Amino acid sequence: MTDTKKRPLLFLFLILLSIVFVAPVIIVLMNSFKGQFYISSSPFDFPDEKTFAGLVNYTNGIKKIKFFSAFFYSLIITVFSVAGILFFTSMTAWYITRCKNFITTILYYMFVFSMIVPFQMVMFTMSKIANTLRLDNPLGIIAIYIGFGSGLSIFMFSGFIKSIPLEIEEAATIDGCNPIQMFFQIILPILKPTAVTVAILNTMWIWNDYLLPYLVIGNKYKTIPIAVQYLQGGYGSRDMGALMAMLVLSIIPIIIFYLSCQKHIIKGVVSGSVKG
Amino acid sequence: MQKTLKKYFAFFVLPTLTAFAVAFIIPFVMGVYLSFTEFTTVADAKWVGFSNYIKAFRDNDDFINALWFTVKFTVVSVLLINIISFLIALLLTRKIKGTNIFRTIFFMPNLIGGIVLGYIWQLIINGVLLKFGVDITFDAKYGFWGLVILMNWQMIGYMMIIYIAGIQNLPGDVLEAARIDGASGIQTLFKVTIPLLMPSITICTFLTLTNSFKMFDQNLALTGGAPGKETQMLALDIYNTFYGRIGYEGVGQAKAVIFFILVAVIAGIQLLFTRSKEVEQ
Numbered sequence: 001m002t003d004t005k006k007r008p009l010l011f012l013f014l015i016l017l018s019i020v021f022v023a024p025v026i027i028v029l030m031n032s033f034k035g036q037f038y039i040s041s042s043p044f045d046f047p048d049e050k051t052f053a054g055l056v057n058y059t060n061g062i063k064k065i066k067f068f069s070a071f072f073y074s075l076i077i078t079v080f081s082v083a084g085i086l087f088f089t090s091m092t093a094w095y096i097t098r099c100k101n102f103i104t105t106i107l108y109y110m111f112v113f114s115m116i117v118p119f120q121m122v123m124f125t126m127s128k129i130a131n132t133l134r135l136d137n138p139l140g141i142i143a144i145y146i147g148f149g150s151g152l153s154i155f156m157f158s159g160f161i162k163s164i165p166l167e168i169e170e171a172a173t174i175d176g177c178n179p180i181q182m183f184f185q186i187i188l189p190i191l192k193p194t195a196v197t198v199a200i201l202n203t204m205w206i207w208n209d210y211l212l213p214y215l216v217i218g219n220k221y222k223t224i225p226i227a228v229q230y231l232q233g234g235y236g237s238r239d240m241g242a243l244m245a246m247l248v249l250s251i252i253p254i255i256i257f258y259l260s261c262q263k264h265i266i267k268g269v270v271s272g273s274v275k276g
Numbered sequence: 277m278q279k280t281l282k283k284y285f286a287f288f289v290l291p292t293l294t295a296f297a298v299a300f301i302i303p304f305v306m307g308v309y310l311s312f313t314e315f316t317t318v319a320d321a322k323w324v325g326f327s328n329y330i331k332a333f334r335d336n337d338d339f340i341n342a343l344w345f346t347v348k349f350t351v352v353s354v355l356l357i358n359i360i361s362f363l364i365a366l367l368l369t370r371k372i373k374g375t376n377i378f379r380t381i382f383f384m385p386n387l388i389g390g391i392v393l394g395y396i397w398q399l400i401i402n403g404v405l406l407k408f409g410v411d412i413t414f415d416a417k418y419g420f421w422g423l424v425i426l427m428n429w430q431m432i433g434y435m436m437i438i439y440i441a442g443i444q445n446l447p448g449d450v451l452e453a454a455r456i457d458g459a460s461g462i463q464t465l466f467k468v469t470i471p472l473l474m475p476s477i478t479i480c481t482f483l484t485l486t487n488s489f490k491m492f493d494q495n496l497a498l499t500g501g502a503p504g505k506e507t508q509m510l511a512l513d514i515y516n517t518f519y520g521r522i523g524y525e526g527v528g529q530a531k532a533v534i535f536f537i538l539v540a541v542i543a544g545i546q547l548l549f550t551r552s553k554e555v556e557q
Contacts, residue, residue, distance in 0.1 A: 011372060017364070018381045024396050024429070031399065043403035088292045095288035099281045107293070114300050116543050118490050120514045121536040122303035124529060125310065128318050129303060147299025150292050179281045183288075208389025210493045211515075225391040229497065232395065244399070247392055254387045262380060265387075269434065270441045273479055 025251060032057050032248045036241030053241065058249070061231070061242035067249055070227040077138055077213070077223060078206045081145035082199050089150050090195065093157030094187055098169070108158065114151035119211060127215040141216050145206055153198045156272065160194040161187075200261075200268035207254070224250050311529040316522060328530035338505055339531055342513035349420065349509065350488040353427045357484045358477070361432045365439035366465075379440070383433035394497020397426045401498075412499060419499040419507030426494055431487065435480045442476030443469070482546055489539060510535050 030046060031039045038051040045051070061067060096104040130136055130144060164187070172182050210225040218226050228246055232238060258265060281288075306318070311328055313321035332339050364382065368375050385393070401422045402411045412418045446469065454464045470477070492511035495501070501508035501516070508516070514535060518528035 007372065010367060010370070011374075014367065014372065014374075014378050018378060021381050021385065021429070021433075024385075024400055027400060027403075028396050039399070040402065041406075043399055043406075088295070091288045092292040095281065095284070099278055099285075104289075107289070110301065111296070114296070114304075116486075116540055117300075117304065117536055118511065118532075118539050120492075120511050120532045122300060122307055123515075124518050124525065124532075125306040125318070126299060126303035129298060129306075133298065135298070143295050144299045146292065147295030147297070150296050151300075154292075173280075179284045180287065204387060208387075208391075208493075210389065210391050210496075225389050225493070228395065229391050232497070243395060247395055250392050251388060254389075255384070258384060258387050266379070266383065266437055269383075269386075270437055273434075273438055273483060 028244055028247050028251075032241070032244035034241065034244075036239050039240040039244060057239075057241035057245035060239065061245040061249070064239070064242055065222070065227040065231050065246060067224075067227065067246060070222050070224045071249075071253070073138060073221050074207060074223040077141060077145070078203055081142045081149070081206050082202045084142055084146045085149045085153050085202050086195055086199055088146055089153040089198070090157050090188065090191055091183060092150070093154045094161055094183055096154070097158045097161045108154070111151045111154045114148075115155065123211065123215055130216045136217050136220070138217065138221055141213060144212070144216060145202075148212070149202050149205070152201065152272075156198055156201075157191065157194055160191065164190055196264055197268040197271050200265050201272045203257075307529055308533060310526065311533045312526075314523075314526045316525055324526065328526040329534070331527045332531045332534065335527070338508070338513055338517075339510075341505065342508045342510045345416075345420070345507065346489060346509045349423060349427075349491075350485060352424055353431075353488040354481060354484045356424065357428055357431045357435055358480055360428065361435035361480070362439050364432065365436045365443055368436070369440055369443045379433075379437065381433075382436055385430050386434045388430070390491075390493025391497045393426055393430055394494045397422060397429070398498055401425070413502035416503060416506035419502070422498055423491075423494065423507070426498060427488060427491070430494075431484055435484065438476055438480055438483075439473070442473045446472055482543065485546060486539065486543060489542065510538075 027043060031043055033053060033055075034047045034051045034057075035053040036057065038045075038047075042051075047053075096108050126144070130140060134140065135143060168186060168190075169182060172186050177186070208225060209223075210229065213221075213223050214226050214229070222230060228243075228250060231243055231246060310318065310321055312323060312325060314324050314328070315321035368378055372378075388396075398412060401418070405411050405414070405418060410418070412422050450468060450472065451464065454468045459467065490511055491509055492515070495507070495509045495512045496515075499507040501512055505513070505516075510531075514528055514531045517524050517531055
């Protein structure tokens with residue numbers, strides 16, 4: 001084909017494009033080592049002897065927004081919410097797919113419906129309810145995430161469960177399995193590929209979520225996005241150095257997570273979007 | 277089996293349903309109700325009919341401006357993101373060295389959260405505009421294109437991956453037949469590849485459309501609506517109506533209901549429209 005001749009050019013083009021994609025992160029990294037007053041005035045220059053500030057921005061930023069506590073809240077909220085979503089919604093999805101009646105059909109459509117409702121529609125009432133029910137703490141917000149994440153998760157699990165042949169379950173019933181044993185010993189292992197997808201989609205959402213945790217627990221407990229926004233929105237002059245350093249620290253866990261399970265993430269995102 | 281399973285409703289469904297009711301069903305129903313009332317704390321709601329809906333449009337132009345800004349932003353973003361990501365996907369499916377590395381790099385920004393993305397791009401856009409002695413809050417045009425660039429940077433990799441998956445699943449014999457029949461590269465692209473890729477195009481249009489239309493975090497971090505409220509999108513306007521002015525909670529809720537209806541209608545129309553264009557395989 002005629003493509004062969006264009007290949008080197010194409011390759012060069014892709015490399016240039018990659019640089020464009022990575023550059024913003026590199027520029028932030030570069031600036032995180034500059035003194036705070038040199039950042040806005042010359043953001044594209046490398047740090048030199050005059051502007052280099054060592055790790056001052058990092059130590060300042062970590063103190064100002066209590067970065068490690070924010071990291072800890074983000075981590076436990078994300079991990080336990082995702083675990084809870086996987087555990088509870090897979091059970092529910094199996095039940096409402098296998099036990100077809102009026103109520104489960106209505107439930108299924110309600111879960112699907114919730115996927116298209118924008119958060120602003122429920123943000124005020126939901127945060128008021130969370131407040132009244134004393135769910136305004138890291139444990140409570142996990143329950144809220146399970147409720148909020150159930151739409152997409154049940155939709156995805158149900159789609160997969162429909163393709164599991166009924167014979168497996170019939171055989172298990174004859175062997176004397178009760179539904180609880182059946183679900184945990186037979187169905188759950190089969191659901192693993194979908195569970196990985198559901199886990200990845202929910203992790204990406206919850207880790208980066210800003211408005212929901214801000215409204216529900218933001219006063220007392222700051223997750224990473226809330227802490228970053230707080231640094232910016234606080235009174236007084238804004239510390240550009242600390243902001244740059246905190247942006248870098250927020251990106252590092254994401255990059256580690258991405259590089260360590262890249263294949264699953266890309267696969268999960270594709271199958272998630274095909275069904276969603 | 278169904279009969280025995282039926283008795284286990286409390287075990288399998290109740291925990292999820294309780295959480296779902298608290299986080300979604302009750303807030304949704306209350307939200308619809310409260311949009312017809314005047315309230316500050318939910319408990320003191322007074323029925324006022326459609327007056328919140330009228331106020332949403334009449335009191336000031338914020339909502340209309342935000343709606344218009346959001347529509348313009350969405351149209352431009354959806355077009356740019358889909359065209360660029362489709363072209364990159366075409367390039368990356370041509371058996372070039374290092375395809376996987378490029379794919380990894382292009383997808384990376386998608387994992388970074390909206391708030392962090394907003395501040396990254398604020399630094400860069402302000403850095404560029406500095407050469408002209410202004411910053412992003414100087415003119416709504418800068419904010420608009422800043423948001424478009426940011427959204428492209430975030431979404432192109434994601435859409436590219438869906439297009440790549442679609443292109444890799446194209447039936448090889450059809451493309452082969454087109455080539456034997458003497459179709460040129462461009463003809464094959466428009467007459468064979470694109471029609472066969474309609475399912476992927478549907479998904480990508482849907483995702484970019486709803487994500488652009490509902491955007492909040494990036495808007496808050498990059499421009500915060502400045503200058504004035506000129507770059508305020510719908511979600512941010514609703515947020516500011518709720519929490520910016522006491523006594524306007526009802527109006528905020530009415531705007532939120534309108535916002536929800538718009539999203540639902542767009543999603544419905546868009547899915548119907550592109551589904552009908554899909555080629556039966």
